[in-house]
Amino acid sequence: FAGAGWEVLEAKYGTSLESVMNGPDGAALRDRIDMMSNEEYQALIRVVDGVDLRRRLADVADRGKRQAILASVRDVPDDQLQMLVGNLGGHDLPKLLQVLDEADRVDTAPVVIFAYTVKGYGLAFAGDPLNHSQLLSNSQIDELRDEFGIAEDDAWDRLPEASRAGAWCARVAAGLERPGDVVALPADAIPDELQSRQPAQTSTQEAFGRALLRVGEIPHVGERVVTMSPDVATSTHLAGWINKAGVFALEETQDFEGEAKRMLRWKPSPSGQHIELGISEMNLFMALGQFGLTEELAGQPLIPIGTVYDPFVCRGLDALIYSLYIRSRMIFAGTPAGVSLSPEGGAHQSTVTPSLGIELPNLLFYEPAFGREVDWVLLEALRQCCDRDHGLSTYLRLSTKPIDQSLMEEPLARLGDRELRRQVLAGGYRLIDRNVASPELPDGDVVHIAAGGIMIPEAVEAARALREEGVAANVINVTSGNRLFDALRRARRAQLKRASASLDLGQLDVLFPVPERRAPIVTVQDGASHSLSFLGSVWGVPVVPLGVDEFGESGARQDIYRKVGIDAGQIVNASLLALELTGS
Structure with a gap:
């Protein structure tokens, strides 16, 4: 100090x-x-x-x-x-x-x-x-109460309001009450679309940077967005936002690089909306947690958005858990994620974070594949921050892996904007529906390929190869394992409560319609393989989970995919194994 x-x-x-x-x-x-x-x-x-x-x-x-x-x-x-x-x-x-x-x-x-x-x-x-785990005995509690002169039936009474101590406590308590003139930020202020321009090939991290610029233009909302990052603002695509919104500082500081031609304009001032922290992810999540409570604490709602390299979500996990525990509303992007960033190096590759996103309470977790999905998810995250009664925090797991945006065109035409958006936010949708893509193939050889976010291109390639082998494959884009598992958890609890076999599985019913519920499942994710394997338990079918269950390495992306077993060829092999397990 x-x-x-x-x-x-x-x-x-x-x-x-x-x-x-x-x-x-x-x-x-x-x-x-x-x-x-x-x-x-x-x-x-x-x-x-x-x-x-x-x-x-x-x-x-x-x-x-x-x-x-x-x-x-x-x-x-x-x-x-x-x-x-x-x-x-x-x-x-x-x-x-x-x-x-x-x-x-x-x-x-x-x-x-x-x-x-x-x-x-x-x-x-x-x-x-x-004494860390020792408790007072009843007699010791009696002695302590007598020492302080507290009657047995007054053990939980407040200090007398007429006393100096009681008056002081009342004064401090009044100062902690929620301000009466709270500025509301209604959820209906958030639009359904951002109208972001999506290049033919783009990554979800790039899409996030573009979406954030459009968020800054939303009336009454953009001015309340505060971004922060632990020394990774530019490498997590916040440069455009920083150029537009500025960097926060208590006093305006001189820009010593002002005359140099730079893509990033770093001009700290009291009007800036980005806070750059040192390399401390714990500080990031503590700050996000507190900024996410400004409406309750100061009557002025802010929407804190943080970015951090995905593996270092674990480094700030303790602060993240406490922020979720106190029901702070915040948004953070873990990016880049998984072994997909292998060209950058082997030390920054995350594997367990999808499991954290699924399992942490008071948190929505999304792993989008396409830029349009990033827009929808970010807008939903803003809407959650505006809902001070029931809203949750949101975690976006993003990537620097470029993805062909045209892969989304068929489901967009088949379902329409509104329904596809609903399904994306509900946890997933059929990117390839075998009833449309390969209706000529027999119903007996059907497999579901459930791919998490950025593994969609490999899943699509595998589905096309399987079609050549006479196997029909549905490709399910799992945008949120968190939402799907929550639907399953709620259904099972409802069954236990009502002692009934009937259940409403929400989006899971849409993804797996009755005629295809006995088909096996292959799950694939750029993360630990077990994180989506729960899908097999929904209807008790064989599941072959693919994922990253070892530490990362440097190398070409497809080489690393083959090594860890999440490339298109391994998805094909897993699909054939899944069919064999069902006796097909």
Whole structure:
């Protein structure tokens, strides 16, 4: 903290112990306690017998220091020595008030206070190394209540409102109430389309950058978007947004590169809407979590959007979980993801993040394949942020892998914009419907290929190869394993509650219509293979899960796909195996 310019204050020892340490021979006592280990100190403060405590306190090799230590506490009665030795600053109100007063006088730097405490202070097991899991017995609770003068039937009462303490608590509580003049950001302010231009070949990460620019143009919404990233703004496609919205700083700063011709205009000012953090994903998710609560805390809704390399979602996982736990509404993109970024290197490849997206509560997870899907998902994520009663946070897993956008044309023509958008947000749709693509093939040899997001091109290639072999394949674009698993989970719980075999599986019913529910499934994802394997349990059919179950390597994308077993050829082999498992 000091190295970063903070003012560092300590409340290490209480006023009673400091008084002795500042007295005759007190320096020896201070040095003795300063230099002893935490383990020895914890043992000392639990010694009740004053004679034994005095002996152990002076148990040092140097005779002069030993005599000085004993001299420093000569006037302390045996029955008060334990209290003196355990007098730490964090439990000493006069010392805390003194340090807080010092902090109030510092106006040139932030202040941090280190207050030393003993775990379990005032209880029978204070300082015991095993007290982490200890609970008070009923008799100990009674003793503690009597010590504080609390009647048995008043154990949970508030402080008397007429008392100074009660009045202070009421005043602080009132300050924490939600402001009355809250600015609402209604969900209907979010349009259904962004009208982004999609090149013939593009990646979902590129599409995200374009979509964000269009989001900035939405009336009453764009001005409330705040983006942030841990030192990866340009490599996660935020450059266009930064050029348009600016970088936030408390004061406008000089642009020392201003005359250079650059694609990125980095001009920090108070009006900027991007916050660039250092390389700390934990800080990113803590910040996203707090910015996602500004409506509740300050009456002003903001929509925080973060970007981070997908493997480093795990690095900030603890802060992410707490932000979800407190029901913050935020959006973040993990990009680039999977082994698909193998041309960039082997150290930044994620495998377990799809599982996190499926399993974390209060979170929607999407892995789109096409630019149009990115638009729809981002708009839905904004809508979720506007819904302060039921809205959820959203995680987009994106990629730098270019995908042919024309692959989406057939389902768009077959289903229409509105229905395709609904299915994308519900968790998936049939990109290739065998009833349309290969109606001439027999119904007996049918396989479902359920591909997560960016593995769609390989799934399509495999389906075409299977057709040449006389096997009909449905290609299901799983845009959200999270939404599909949630539909299954809700249906199973409803069955248990009603003790009924009938169930509504939502989008799963659409993806797997009755005539084809006994067909086997091949799942493929640029991530751990188990994350979509639950699809086989919906109707109890064989499933062959393909995915990345090893650490990444550098190399050409298709070479790495073949090595880990998620290329088109392996999807074909898995499909034939799945049919064999069903006896077809």
